[in-house]
Amino acid sequence: MAILVTGGLGYIGSHTVVELLNNNFEVVIVDDLSNSEKFILKNIEEITGRKPVFYPFDLKRRELLTQVFDAHPVDGCINFAASKAVGESQLKPVDYYENNLFSLINILQEFKERGLSNFIFSSSCTVYGQADNMPIDENTPLKMPESVYGKTKQMGEEILADFAKAYQRKISLLRYFNPIGAHPSSKIGELPIGIPNNLVPYVMQTAAGIREKLNVWGNDYPTADGTAIRDYIYVVDLAKAHVAALQKLMQSTSDETLIDIYNLGTGKGSSVLEVIKAFETANNVEVPYQICDRREGDITIAYANVDKAERELGWKSETSLEESLRTVWEWQRYLESRNV
Template sequence: MAILVTGGLGYIGSHTVVELINNNFEVIIVDDLSNSEKFILHNIEEITGKRPIFYPFDLKRKELLNQVFDAHDIEGCINFAAFKAVGESQEKPIDYYENNLFSLINILQEFKTRKISNFIFSSSCTVYGQADKMPIDENTPLKMPESVYGKTKQMGEEILKDFAQSYKSKICLLRYFNPIGAHPSALLGELPIGVPNNLVPYVMQTAAGIREKLSVWGNDYPTEDGTAIRDYIYVVDLAKAHVAALKSLMNKETEETVIDVYNLGTGKGSSVLEVVQAFESANEVAVPYQICNRREGDITIAYANADKAERELNWKSATSLEESLKTVWEWQKYLESRKN
């Protein structure tokens, strides 16, 4: 059975492709390489022994997407294709709305035409905005997100809910928190283009001397050390959750509408400075940093209640913050070795 993975050479997508292949799924990747690189395809093959079918194009090109569906018997989709930087989304809102929503709609048009079900959407905890209480569970009211990126995720969810209701489709919305880490082989990891927008790759590059100092965006939040708190989940644990969610959808033999929603996180929040200190301790390196003004679009605190995923998908995050951060440093060493 073929599964379409959009953005499958990206950070979370590539790790999920590995887990899908390990679970005997045939994988079709569409990725425009705007936030990934072609060598990741080779590394996936090195890890799994199988090379996924790969199409390098933008999902907004409807005619090419149509050809992919014509060529393969696709039974489901995991959609990672999206711009994802909170700060950048504030600077380029129209680019984010166009890229993140038009590509989703084009895939759903194919699903509608061909009567395909089983759609997993890479959503985000940003759909909750700044929640009133912690931890955040799936019944936490959605608020208008602080960032344009978050708004595209919330709009994407609404589009999918309407699609499922109208066409009796099965969809799953995976709202995950902050993915970190790299594959234990050190052949896959987060590969930001240009200056990183996420904390951990910036920490990694600062420790490696690529960046002079880490910018800590605000130390005046109402938290113990004044820095923002997030729930950092190991990317391989997260990838396994996507496979569990896909199997759950496909096992539901029904023509009725299915809309599953799961939070994916560790259930524990860590501040920016706690992550920096954990990275330094885990890898015995120094990470110089400077305090800067808060960044527009950021919230104060967010961490998950992921009990529903454990109960219904038999999935649970299993990797500690320190273990995850060790894999990050091994990934950085691998990237350095590629330059030599």
């Protein structure tokens, strides 16, 4: 059975493609390479011994997407395709709404017309905003996200809820916390274009001397060390959750719940300074940093309650923070060997 993976050469997408191939799914990737690199396709094949089908085009081109569905008997879709830089989304809101929502709607049009189901949406814990209580479970009230990026995720969820209800289709909304790390082979990992937007890639590049210092945005939060706390989940563990969610969708009957919602994290929060220390310990390197003023819109603390995913999917995160960060450094060394 063929699974369409949009954005399948990106960070989380590529790791999920590996896990799908390892579980004997046929994979069809659509990725416009706007936030990924072509060599990742070759590396996926080297890791798995299998080559996914690949189409390099923008999902807003509905006519090309239709050709993909005509050519392949698609049994489900995992949709990663989206612009994802929070800061950039504030500067280019119309571009983000167009790219992240129009591409989703085009896929759903094909699903509607062809009677397809089994759709997994790459969502985000940003839909919760600063939650009033920790840990955050799936019943935590949603708040209007601070960023346009976060708003596109919340709107995407609403579109999918309406789609599932109107057409009786099965959907999974996976709300990620903070993915980190790289594949144990060191052949795929997070590849930020330009200045990294996320903490761990910036830590990696600072340790490598690409960046002079890491900016720690605020040390006056009401936390143990004054820095913000997030839930950092190893990307391979996260990818395995997508396979488990897909298998549950495909095995469920029509009278079961149409929409599954799962938080994907570790269930534990780590502060910015704890992440820096863990990276230094795991890799025996130094990460120069400086304390800066808080950034507007940053929340204080967010970590997941993952009981539902463990109970219904039989899944939980298994990889420690230090081990995850060790794979980050191995990935950086691989990139240096390729002059990337």
